[in-house]
Amino acid sequence: MELEDLKSMWTSVDERLKKQELLKESIIRKMMREKSSKSLDRLRGFEALGAAVSLFVIPLIIYLNYFTRFHMHQSVIYIVVAVCVIVMVWQIVKVGLLQKMDFMKSINSNLLQVNRYNVWIKRERIILLLTIPVILCLPIWLFVNIHAVKALQWVIFVCGTIFGALAGYYLYNFYNRHIDSIRQSLEDLKELEEK
Amino acid sequence: MNRQNQEEQERDFIRMIKENERVIYKVCSVYVSEEFPMEDLYQETVLNLWKAFPRFRNESSYSTYIYRVALNTCISGIRREKRRPKKAPLSFSAELTFEPDNMEENIRELYRLIRQLKTLERAIILLWLEEKPYQEIAELTGLSRNNVATKLKRIREKLKVMLNY
Incomplete structure (x- = not known):
């Protein structure tokens, strides 16, 4: 083989390739599925983390109250434990729904699951928005009535509120981004399957 | 970006890829190795092209843009691979049989x-x-x-x- 033969051989490679369809739609589909799976994994991970944190808070509260000097009113402990149990169960239910999604199954069934999940998240948001005034008003009411409240406590309260608002904004975008990504990929897949 | 624009962009991208798929194939084919099978290189190149697509401003031809991204993907992939002790398995196996x-x-x-x-x-x-x-x-x-x-x-x-x- 001579050096100049390389070019003619390269041209023949090109000619052969012209006859083939290289980029199969299945590849695009798989890439899209991969994109969806990443979003799904993130959502699953996030919900599981929420359940784990709720589970961790219960013994932490009990430990703080009974084994340290940080004492809370008995009713506060009951409320926190009850909220943690409810949140934990809710997180597990959401993980369960996300586990049902499998991109190797039919696109319609996945779309159904993701839409259901989206509805749940919207309801969760409404409940949270309704509870925010209570969460904010309760400490303010307490602070106003307990005259011995220090300025530092107000600072902590304001910082906590700002942090909560930022975290809420992040979560709002986090859920929207990943749910949209899954839905869009599934719709693209559906479109491809219909073609 | 609204949904309509995104769909339009996706259509343009797929059309561009279809028109230039031989370029991607040829670039990937010279960098294929045991550590870097064709399907991995091809997928990574297409993904990188997709990521870079919104920044493509028609300043160069599609083919030049594809050569640049494909070469960068393959070369940087090989360099990255040399530094990494062991390759993680792919999350799915592509059906490409380009070899x-x-x-x-x-x-x-x-x-x-x-x-x-x-x-x-x-x-x-x-x-x-x-x-x-x-x-x-x-x-x-x-x-x-x-x-x-x-x-x-x-x-x-x-x-x-x-x-x-």
């Missing part, structure tokens, strides 16, 4: 020769085989025009030795 196992013996030989060259040399010879002018090769590889000419001369001599061996 030229059914091609004629001499085409296989051609690929074998090119793959023996250094990473940058492969890019230069690939672009030379694609009959790209020296100026374009220089722009795509980030070398000067004179450097391209010198390197190309050396590569051709190297290939000549390999061919006669």
